[in-house]
Amino acid sequence: MLLSKSSEYAIRLVFLILENENQFIRLKNAAETLQIPYYQLAKVANILMRKKILISRTGPHGGVKTDFDPADTTLHQVVQPFETGNIFDRCILGLSVCDSENPCPIHDYWKDTKQEIVNLFTTTSIRELFAGNSSAAIETRLFK
Numbered sequence: 001m002l003l004s005k006s007s008e009y010a011i012r013l014v015f016l017i018l019e020n021e022n023q024f025i026r027l028k029n030a031a032e033t034l035q036i037p038y039y040q041l042a043k044v045a046n047i048l049m050r051k052k053i054l055i056s057r058t059g060p061h062g063g064v065k066t067d068f069d070p071a072d073t074t075l076h077q078v079v080q081p082f083e084t085g086n087i088f089d090r091c092i093l094g095l096s097v098c099d100s101e102n103p104c105p106i107h108d109y110w111k112d113t114k115q116e117i118v119n120l121f122t123t124t125s126i127r128e129l130f131a132g133n134s135s136a137a138i139e140t141r142l143f144k
Helices: 005-019 027-034 038-050 075-082 107-123 126-131 135-142
Strands: 054-057 063-066
Touching: 005 027, 005 038, 005 054, 005 063, 005 075, 005 126, 027 038, 027 063, 038 054, 038 063, 038 075, 075 107, 075 126
Parallel strands: none
Antiparallel strands: 054 063
16 A cells, blocks of 8 residues: 555645645745745646545735644545545555455554554544644755
């Protein structure tokens, strides 16, 4: 289970917005801060707006911000628009057939770790994830 670049960008954008106290942020500034190509980030933001995860506003104080309660939203809800099928059923090696009957070489080692990641993405709220990190730690890891 690996995330697409779009999913990674979506998570980083959401965390950047929350780091800025959910104020409207211009995508051009977000792209520079996150070191993500502007047009790719704009596509991601557009999809998140269609899914009601972000809202936008035009004008001098415009930009994008989140349109959800971080206490009621999980990472899975943020990345789902960018992933086809069930992201948790994919083989970590990218094999088309990988299950307990036809395992890949690392299937048995990966399954326990994968379950922890599934739990993180589906049961832990974004608020919990965000609150567990200091501003400096978030900035160092996500925005540089």
